[in-house]
Amino acid sequence: MAEQNGVLVVGEVGGDGAPRPVSFEVLAAGRRVADALGQPLTVLLMGSGVADPARELGAAGADRVLVADDDRLTALTVEAASAVLIEAIEAVRPAVVLVPGTTAGRDYAPRVAARLQVGVAADCVDLTVEDGTLVAVRPVIGGRVQVAVRLPGSRPQIATVRPGSFDRATADGTSPEPEALAVDLGPDDLRVVVRETRPAETGPANLEAAQTIVSGGRGLKEPDNFKLVEELAGVLDAAVGATRAVVDAGWRPHHEQIGQTGRTVSPRLYIAVGISGAVQHNVGMQGSDYIVAINRDPDAPIFKIAAFGIVGDLFEVVPAVTAELRDALGK
Ligand SMILES: Cc1cc2nc3c(=O)[nH]c(=O)nc-3n(C[C@H](O)[C@H](O)[C@H](O)COP(=O)(O)OP(=O)(O)OC[C@H]3O[C@@H](n4cnc5c(N)ncnc54)[C@H](O)[C@@H]3O)c2cc1C
Structure with missing residues (x-):
């Protein structure tokens, strides 16, 4: 790809038709990289009836908004998402492509990279630019070590962004008018047909959206004692984690x-x-703004991040x- 034109970020819409919070995080990451490159930021939204959420994303700092709006993208399969992203890459010719590190993004980003024969940095928690090249920071060995990855031969340089790693961009600007991306899907892109979707058993609390979470571990000794966690969570209007x-028990x-x-x-x-505070637990919550730990062992690793x-x-x-x-709260 000869000419390079900025950063392309992919947004996602949720079941409620609004942009998923992670979309604003990827947008903020993209803005930072685009500014460091001195190049424009384009956001792509794919789905059916996604012009309004695309404007919402556009208002959060994008220079250009692309919309792949097609009924065949209602239930976005990995094949269709890959095909559309490749079309967008051909249209925009970006230097960098950022994809949310969600279940879907982790699936289609490597497929796109393989088809374009470029590299992909997966599950990134930080992104910078050095000498005009993306430097992607990603945890390895269960989060014990972070490595900085460069994709020097890859154009575009593709990275997936771990949810919770960037502050969300806020939609307080004016969106560029969304431009329609022509959607050209062949039979191979449509061979998976979604016949029905059912909500996952995610329980009453949406943990990803929760402002406060009270989590319990094995120190509670037995399941009934989790009521202590539930009571504290109830007073704080918090979600419960574990x-x-x-869970295995x-x-x-x-x-x-x-x-x-x-x-x-x-x-x-x-x-x-x-x-x-095992690393495998911490990688899922260390992006919290403020961590409070209650543990009888003063050497427990959780205190290192609390x-x-x-x-x-x-x-x-x-x-x-x-x-x-x-x-104090009068409850
Ligand atoms: C591949 C892999 C993936 C994993 N994925 C995850 C994951 O997604 N999430 C996850 O959580 N774990 C994961 N684990 C498991 C992880 O390594 C730990 O085993 C687990 O997080 C420990 O859970 P815990 O803190 O509840 O228990 P423990 O490690 O047993 O800790 C219990 C703590 O309670 C404290 N305690 C005991 N009694 C009291 C008391 N009366 N008052 C105050 N404190 C007390 C102890 O001091 C201790 O620190 C994974 C492991 C592997 C190998």
């Missing part, structure tokens, strides 16, 4: 699991109760904190 140890449902093999969250406040730590027996500390907060 470690894999307690059958104490809590899998949709509450936070970490490498669970969900990635970035609330304003994350309270970890009886959680040791802004505020209480060393003590959770069976004493949690009821006391809950009672104080109940009084």
